[in-house]
Amino acid sequence: MESKEQWLKLYQLSEEWYSLEPWNFLYESDIFGVKTGNQTYFVSIMGSAGEFTGISAYEGIDALEKYWLLYDREMAESADVLTIPHMLLSFEPDKQFDADQKKRLKEYGYNFRFKQALPELKRVIPGLVPFTPDDVYLGEFNIVLEQAIAVCKKAFRDTEYIYSDGQDDDTYLIMEKGEGQDAKWKSHKRKLKFSKKTMKGNCSREDLDVITALQTGNAVMQANFQMMPFPMKEKDTVPYFPVLALMTNKKNGIVEAHDLLIPLPDYSSLLSKIPQIYAGFIKELGFKPRCIEVCRPEMFDTLSDTLGKCNIHIVFKDRLDTIEEAMDHFINSMQKGT
Numbered sequence: 427m428e429s430k431e432q433w434l435k436l437y438q439l440s441e442e443w444y445s446l447e448p449w450n451f452l453y454e455s456d457i458f459g460v461k462t463g464n465q466t467y468f469v470s471i472m473g474s475a476g477e478f479t480g481i482s483a484y485e486g487i488d489a490l491e492k493y494w495l496l497y498d499r500e501m502a503e504s505a506d507v508l509t510i511p512h513m514l515l516s517f518e519p520d521k522q523f524d525a526d527q528k529k530r531l532k533e534y535g536y537n538f539r540f541k542q543a544l545p546e547l548k549r550v551i552p553g554l555v556p557f558t559p560d561d562v563y564l565g566e567f568n569i570v571l572e573q574a575i576a577v578c579k580k581a582f583r584d585t586e587y588i589y590s591d592g593q594d595d596d597t598y599l600i601m602e603k604g605e606g607q608d609a610k611w612k613s614h615k616r617k618l619k620f621s622k623k624t625m626k627g628n629c630s631r632e633d634l635d636v637i638t639a640l641q642t643g644n645a646v647m648q649a650n651f652q653m654m655p656f657p658m659k660e661k662d663t664v665p666y667f668p669v670l671a672l673m674t675n676k677k678n679g680i681v682e683a684h685d686l687l688i689p690l691p692d693y694s695s696l697l698s699k700i701p702q703i704y705a706g707f708i709k710e711l712g713f714k715p716r717c718i719e720v721c722r723p724e725m726f727d728t729l730s731d732t733l734g735k736c737n738i739h740i741v742f743k744d745r746l747d748t749i750e751e752a753m754d755h756f757i758n759s760m761q762k763g764t
Contacts, residue, residue, distance in 0.1 A: 440545035449473025517543030553689025625724035627701035
């Protein structure tokens with residue numbers, strides 16, 4: 427199917443989906459899957475809170491697992507969703523609608539009847555600024571949206587369609603198409619096996635030896651990294667969101683160390699550098715903190731596996747007050763261009 431046909435199909439499906447108003451009877455956490463070829467997308471419907479209307483299609487089980495980690499984390503930031511690979515169809519007022527997609531909508535002559543909510547489709551690759559998907563992913567999303575509409579229609583009549591009594595948390599409704607030219611879509615309940623991957627990081631043996639030899643002070647540090655909501659672009663790079671790594675003193679709130687990181691060539695590569703970044707911070711301090719508090723489960727794992735071997739106690743906390751204040755300060759400073 428050519429690009430124009432795919433976009434026209436998206437507009438038609440978007441109108442049908444929006445007219446159903448599924449956010450009135452489904453929550454963001456009412457997730458189900460749609461299998462397209464070798465990929466299973468996990469669908470989350472937004473809008474029940476009345477603030478943002480859209481539908482996300484998370485790419486695979488690993489993406490779903492990251493979604494739940496984010497969903498359950500008290501200190502999660504809205505930008506953190508951009509660290510999960512997915513496609514997002516949102517409904518935007520005319521003034522906020524993507525200029526290129528607005529031009530395409532006009533060029534194709536489609537008169538979307540919900541003027542207050544125009545359909546904007548973006549693909550999210552962790553660390554990068556969301557962008558309009560190519561024809562392959564556009565076609566994939568149309569399949570997902572078509573099945574999401576079918577699921578919503580059944581869920582409206584039967585709330586047990588997605589969830590059944592006694593169902594455990596790892597069992598999901600999955601829409602799958604049978605084999606053959608005339609195969610039909612069918613729903614199945616599948617128990618998923620989450621990998622429970624930990625964030626792998628590297629730290630040089632030399633740095634770990636240096637840190638081990640440092641004296642232990644009485645200070646407690648707080649540490650976190652966060653994607654900044656300000657897109658950047660350098661020569662010969664795609665637009666990306668920088669990531670700020672911070673370490674603060676819990677007692678007085680002083681920012682002891684910070685670094686602005688670039689998520690290239692990809693976000694996973696950046697994450698692998700986190701232990702080395704914080705090892706550098708400790709070396710700059712000139713002593714070992716009594717402990718380091720973190721609020722991300724994946725950061726707890728990777729720092730425990732590296733800095734923890736240097737007799738630095740890594741502690742998990744739901745909230746990090748000095749980090750929140752410092753992050754707000756950096757964001758405000760970047761907004762003002764200072």
